[in-house]
Amino acid sequence: MIRAQDLTIAYDNETVLDKVSFLIETGDLVFITGKSGSGKSSLLRAIFGELLVQSGLLNVSGVEITKAKKGKIKKLRRHIGVVFQDYQLIKEWTIEKNIAMPLMIGSYSKKTIDTQVNSLLNHIKLAHKAHRLPEELSGGEQQRVGVARALSHSPNLILADEPTGNLDEYSSEMVMNLFKSINELGKTVVIVTHKMPSNLGVKFRHFHIDRGGIHEIY
Numbered sequence: 001m002i003r004a005q006d007l008t009i010a011y012d013n014e015t016v017l018d019k020v021s022f023l024i025e026t027g028d029l030v031f032i033t034g035k036s037g038s039g040k041s042s043l044l045r046a047i048f049g050e051l052l053v054q055s056g057l058l059n060v061s062g063v064e065i066t067k068a069k070k071g072k073i074k075k076l077r078r079h080i081g082v083v084f085q086d087y088q089l090i091k092e093w094t095i096e097k098n099i100a101m102p103l104m105i106g107s108y109s110k111k112t113i114d115t116q117v118n119s120l121l122n123h124i125k126l127a128h129k130a131h132r133l134p135e136e137l138s139g140g141e142q143q144r145v146g147v148a149r150a151l152s153h154s155p156n157l158i159l160a161d162e163p164t165g166n167l168d169e170y171s172s173e174m175v176m177n178l179f180k181s182i183n184e185l186g187k188t189v190v191i192v193t194h195k196m197p198s199n200l201g202v203k204f205r206h207f208h209i210d211r212g213g214i215h216e217i218y
């Protein structure tokens with residue numbers, strides 16, 4: 001599903017990841033940890049084709065990101081769900097419409113969109129706020145909307161950057177359970193987190209980024 005080979009990610013004068021190699025298989029549930037500034041978000045952005053990598057190879061769902069043209073990356077993204085560290089909800093749109101966005105892009109029928117959005121709104125316990133705007137929600141509520149939006153078009157790969165960063169224990173568990181159930185459907189889920197969840201009760205992998213390297217922790 002995701003294969004990195006001697007992948008180097010660097011900004012102007014700073015190498016963030018230095019020739020890292022790893023393989024994430026289809027259906028894996030992966031947690032990525034590392035200190036602030038270690039390169040977690042950069043790695044997710046590279047996998048999403050949003051960041052130019054310096055050298056090496058990065059294959060995502062059979063697409064070689066480092067060589068792919070814009071059109072190919074756009075197509076690939078239709079099968080990826082992303083939760084951004086800063087939510088990136090559309091301010092002028094209701095919660096309901098924000099969650100529906102990936103489905104609208106995919107031209108799904110209104111019936112499918114309604115069913116899927118309602119189910120997700122119930123999952124994240126925000127059905128009663130469906131018609132509110134993001135600014136009328138708390139940070140944690142917005143984050144849950146961001147998670148629901150990432151999942152709405154049933155992507156094969158989910159990339160989540162600190163999806164529980166602003167959540168209390170109860171909401172974190174709600175979101176983790178949502179990811180778990182998606183993973184149980186065979187979807188690949190990659191979650192960047194500061195805090196490893198405890199008692200997850202399912203098989204998962206743990207990668208740690210440190211000083212430009214990425215190591216799997218067993």
Ligand SMILES: Nc1ncnc2c1ncn2[C@@H]1O[C@H](COP(=O)(O)OP(=O)(O)OP(=O)(O)O)[C@@H](O)[C@H]1O
Pocket residue numbers: 011012014016034035036037038039040041042043085
């Ligand atoms: N657009 C950019 N231009 C230049 N440097 C950047 C850019 N984005 C990130 N960096 C630098 O790259 C390093 C890794 O950043 P990144 O956001 O990937 O870290 P992170 O592990 O996600 O940190 P955090 O836990 O704080 O979110 C940091 O030192 C950061 O300053």
Ligand SMILES: [Mg+2]
Pocket residue numbers: 040041042085161
């Ligand atoms: Mg980050």
